[in-house]
Amino acid sequence: MNGRNPGSRTLPALTRRTLLKAGGAVFASTLAAPYVARAQGNVLYINTWGGPWEEAAKKHIFAPFKAATGVEIRTVSPVSFAKLAQQVRTGTYEFDVTTLGAGELLRAEEAAIIEELTKAPYEGALFHNGVASHAFATVIGYRKDKFPNGGPRNWAEFWDVERFPGARSLQRYPARVLPLALLADGVPVKELYPLDIDRAFASLDKIKEHIRVWWTAGAQSTQILRDGEVDLIGIWHGRYYEAEDAGAPVGMTWNQGQIERAYWVVAKGTPNVENAKKFVEFAVSAKPLAGFVTEADYGPLNPAANEFTSTDDAKRMPTSPENYAHTFEQDIENFGGDIREISQRFEEWVAG
The missing domain is CATH 3.40.190.10 (Periplasmic binding protein-like II)
Incomplete structure (x- = not known):
């Protein structure tokens, strides 16, 4: 890794809004249990x-x-x-x-x-x-052999099954998928949060029958794109590059990638x-x-x-x-x- 990336800059810090109820069990006890069976050391x-x-x-x-x-x-x-x-x-x-x-x-x-x-x-x-x-970012990946003139450039096009027909895949993870569904439905990025949950599910209804795989592991997402099991996918950018580096005919866009x-x-x-x-x-x-x-x-x-x-x-x-x-x-x-x-x-x- 030689040389400096001259255009790099600091990403904006996340804001501290009022905490939402972030889900999952809340372990609110005083945690007074005796500490550790494992000895400390180097x-x-x-x-x-x-x-x-x-x-x-x-x-x-x-x-x-x-x-x-x-x-x-x-x-x-x-x-x-x-x-x-x-x-x-x-x-x-x-x-x-x-x-x-x-x-x-x-x-x-x-x-x-x-x-x-x-x-x-x-x-x-x-x-x-x-x-x-x-x-890391969730981005749109696609097969170039399916779309030789280029794949979807945003989530609305990913949802467009007539212009871009083919088997699709998204992660089985609502915190990542619901924002994408709203972008597909025309919500501007600046107005995305707080999410309109009902609208997001209504948008998902439009694409559901075209989702062949709801992937649950990063390696799985690479495999189904690389092997052509699906034509379009919402995929972590690093996993996309694994497929590309393996020689698969794939393309992607950073546009509307979710960081x-x-x-x-x-x-x-x-x-x-x-x-x-x-x-x-x-x-x-x-x-x-x-x-x-x-x-x-x-x-x-x-x-x-x-x-x-x-x-x-x-x-x-x-x-x-x-x-x-x-x-x-x-x-x-x-x-x-x-x-x-x-x-x-x-x-x-x-x-x-």
């Missing part, structure tokens, strides 16, 4: 997503952190909010540090299961006791709290973060990481100025309803 346990994510983290974050501090990193996967909550309640810790999306972060803070973080490693890093690390942020958090009451906080600060420092996001296909949220990111690498990142200008950010604090109730409604709708 070992830190990190909850990871496994696979390519973990491999990139080991190479660019975990190994350099051990070299710098002498603290050994061991991993537990996959990422689990339920385990985070359970271990804090019981005092038996499987891991000290994990990453959460914005919705889970709000739940974790409300449930008092993460440590308070007051030191911002860089300007704008802190959000509800999470430290912003990296970003989400990932945050490092520290488990409440972990006996390794000091090493955990040191790790989080290290993990979002410029050079380790740049290496991680480049290999794992994310975008860095610490702008200093751009000093170690080449212009070519930045072209694949949702945080580069050229791509970011065409995207929008999910606003989980202003979602428009109780996520737990909406998720239940969505599952019933998919099954119905």
Whole structure:
């Protein structure tokens, strides 16, 4: 990763609106259970997503952190909010540090299961006791052999089954799909949040019979696009590039890509709290973060990481100025309803 990305800039910090009821069980007990069966020491346990994510983290974050501090990193996967909550309640810790999306972060803070973080490693890093690390985007991907003149350029065109006929796929995840349904129905990005939930479901009704696969895992989304099982897909940008790098005849657009942020958090009451906080600060420092996001296909949220990111690498990142200008950010604090109730409604709708 040689050379600076000259056009990189800082993404705007998320606002602190009144917390919505962010869904899921709220673990509001005083958490007075005796802490830990696992002895502390120079070992830190990190909850990871496994696979390519973990491999990139080991190479660019975990190994350099051990070299710098002498603290050994061991991993537990996959990422689990339920385990985070359970271990804090019981005092038996499987891991000290994990990453959460914005919705889970709000739940974790409300449930008092993460440590308070007051030191911002860089300007704008802190959000509800999470430290912003990296970003990814849900984008439109399509098969070039199905659409040789180009695929959909926005979600309204993705919904247009006459102009773009073919099998479709979306993620079985309402927090990501409902905003896309509203964009398809003509809602401007600036007026998207709070979401009009009923209108979003009405929009989904129009496309439902054309959704061949409601994908539930990133690897699955890559496979069905790469192998031509579907012609159009809403897919994470990194998973799209996996299909492209494998030689599949695929195309995509950044237009109306939906950006989400990932945050490092520290488990409440972990006996390794000091090493955990040191790790989080290290993990979002410029050079380790740049290496991680480049290999794992994310975008860095610490702008200093751009000093170690080449212009070519930045072209694949949702945080580069050229791509970011065409995207929008999910606003989980202003979602428009109780996520737990909406998720239940969505599952019933998919099954119905």
